[in-house]
Amino acid sequence: MSGWRSLPAGAAVLRPGSTADNITGTWRVVRPVIDQERCIRCGICWMYCPDSAILELKREYTTRGGKRYEVTYEVDYDHCKGCGICANECPVKAIEVVLEAK
Amino acid sequence: MTYRTIRDLPREELFAPGHSMCAGCGAAIAMRWLTKVAGRNTIIVNATGCVEVTTTQFPHTAWRVPYLHVAFENAAAAASGVEAALRVLASKGLRAPSGEKVVVVAGDGGTYDIGLQSLSGMLERGHKVLYVLYDNEAYMNTGIQRSGSTPKYAWTTTTPVGPHIKGKVQWKKDIMGIVLAHRVVYAATASIAYVVDLANKARKALDYSEEGPTFLHVLAPCVPGWRYPENKTVEVARLAVETGYFPLYEWERGAFRLNPPSNTHMDKSRRRPLKEFLRLQGRFTHLTDQEIAEIEAELDTYWNHLAKLVQAYGQ
Ligand SMILES: Cc1ncc(C[n+]2csc(CCOP(=O)(O)OP(=O)(O)O)c2C)c(N)n1
Ligand code: SF4
Ligand code: SF4
Ligand code: SF4
Ligand SMILES: [Mg+2]
Numbered sequence A: 001m002s003g004w005r006s007l008p009a010g011a012a013v014l015r016p017g018s019t020a021d022n023i024t025g026t027w028r029v030v031r032p033v034i035d036q037e038r039c040i041r042c043g044i045c046w047m048y049c050p051d052s053a054i055l056e057l058k059r060e061y062t063t064r065g066g067k068r069y070e071v072t073y074e075v076d077y078d079h080c081k082g083c084g085i086c087a088n089e090c091p092v093k094a095i096e097v098v099l100e101a102k
Numbered sequence B: 001m002t003y004r005t006i007r008d009l010p011r012e013e014l015f016a017p018g019h020s021m022c023a024g025c026g027a028a029i030a031m032r033w034l035t036k037v038a039g040r041n042t043i044i045v046n047a048t049g050c051v052e053v054t055t056t057q058f059p060h061t062a063w064r065v066p067y068l069h070v071a072f073e074n075a076a077a078a079a080s081g082v083e084a085a086l087r088v089l090a091s092k093g094l095r096a097p098s099g100e101k102v103v104v105v106a107g108d109g110g111t112y113d114i115g116l117q118s119l120s121g122m123l124e125r126g127h128k129v130l131y132v133l134y135d136n137e138a139y140m141n142t143g144i145q146r147s148g149s150t151p152k153y154a155w156t157t158t159t160p161v162g163p164h165i166k167g168k169v170q171w172k173k174d175i176m177g178i179v180l181a182h183r184v185v186y187a188a189t190a191s192i193a194y195v196v197d198l199a200n201k202a203r204k205a206l207d208y209s210e211e212g213p214t215f216l217h218v219l220a221p222c223v224p225g226w227r228y229p230e231n232k233t234v235e236v237a238r239l240a241v242e243t244g245y246f247p248l249y250e251w252e253r254g255a256f257r258l259n260p261p262s263n264t265h266m267d268k269s270r271r272r273p274l275k276e277f278l279r280l281q282g283r284f285t286h287l288t289d290q291e292i293a294e295i296e297a298e299l300d301t302y303w304n305h306l307a308k309l310v311q312a313y314g315q
Helices: A044-048 A085-089 B026-038 B050-055 B075-091 B108-113 B116-125 B175-180 B195-208 B230-242 B274-278 B289-313
Strands: A030-034 A054-057 A072-075 A095-099 B042-046 B067-069 B101-107 B129-135 B186-191 B214-219 B249-252 B255-258
Touching (some): A030 A072, A044 A054, A085 A095, B042 B075, B075 B101, B075 B116, B116 B129, B195 B214, B195 B249, B274 B289
Antiparallel strands (some): B249 B255
């Protein structure tokens, strides 16, 4: 940035939601990993994530036991900060929390 | 419209990731759901505090709706001005009315203490604004200083724990009582652990704001301020309700109602022991059994007060 004169009037920010450019995934110490076989698609992890980092995708999935789901929940690792709330709240313990660095 | 389950909740994300709120921040969960329910046709007026500082670092913003950052003292006054301006522009034919919702977002410091006069003025003048208080029970953004909302005996950097003083000396202020004294059409408490309830209350508060000011008091746990592990935010918030520490209730057109699960908690045996809420948090680890008993007794007094409200105004 080259001084205050170059700022828009009122320091207005004209790109809504532009914090998405920030890769807060680098904050992570632990990584949540969803076991798609175990997940019952309840949406609780999606509901509670403070960083909207659980994505609800319209992607079909069939478990080895033959159960078919219309949606798949996936972690957006670019933004997940690794707080572990999703794993703590998952009713069937389908999310494992693993260390990022070994 | 009522949301019954997670399936009914709005899908569009209007609060972007990449903000710099702490991992596990309770207020972030509150903001996600507030914006989802309010929708795109919303103008947010935000007092300074954690939410503001972490979502609007120039040149970025986490908001996908129009957003105005104002000072501590005047969030409700600025929102009153926005609402009045929209109304006047429409009445002069200078701008077609387009049904925007004006929503204040402010912390407990900005509400219980520094912005109390502008909140009172907005409620008294009857502006069509929803005021959302996200309550993390201290001035967190500046490093955990006590506020009028901090509970008794909680450690903060300005209410230290030592041989003579054991955290905050005073009780938490009854902000809902102050708001209700203004005879608002709708006001409610809500929790980030009970998202469907929170979403329904935000929906109702927004709908009622077409008549006059409405108020939501959302308890939003704070990882460094309450000193608990960051994966426990929702658990702590849930325990706050289940132990009766933070009852869920709403005030709707002169009627008072306790909401599930708090509606069963008038019977104290249906509440979980308060200790379960306290012991998860480092800000309370110094408490003696006697101090816990004192907090419990004060909670009982508060519940007796709620019982009287149910008697007088319950449906
Ligand atoms: C008049 C004034 N005094 C002090 C400050 C410094 N300040 C900025 S944010 C903040 C804390 C806000 O506390 P709260 O409203 O509870 O929001 P939180 O940070 O906890 O989310 C303080 C003291 C200020 N901006 N304006
Ligand atoms: S660890 Fe936290 S930030 Fe990451 S997906 Fe789970 S809830 Fe979201
Ligand atoms: S909380 Fe668990 S079961 Fe529910 S959607 Fe998430 S991973 Fe699946
Ligand atoms: S200090 Fe507390 S309220 Fe502020 S961003 Fe961190 S967790 Fe959220
Ligand atoms: Mg605060």
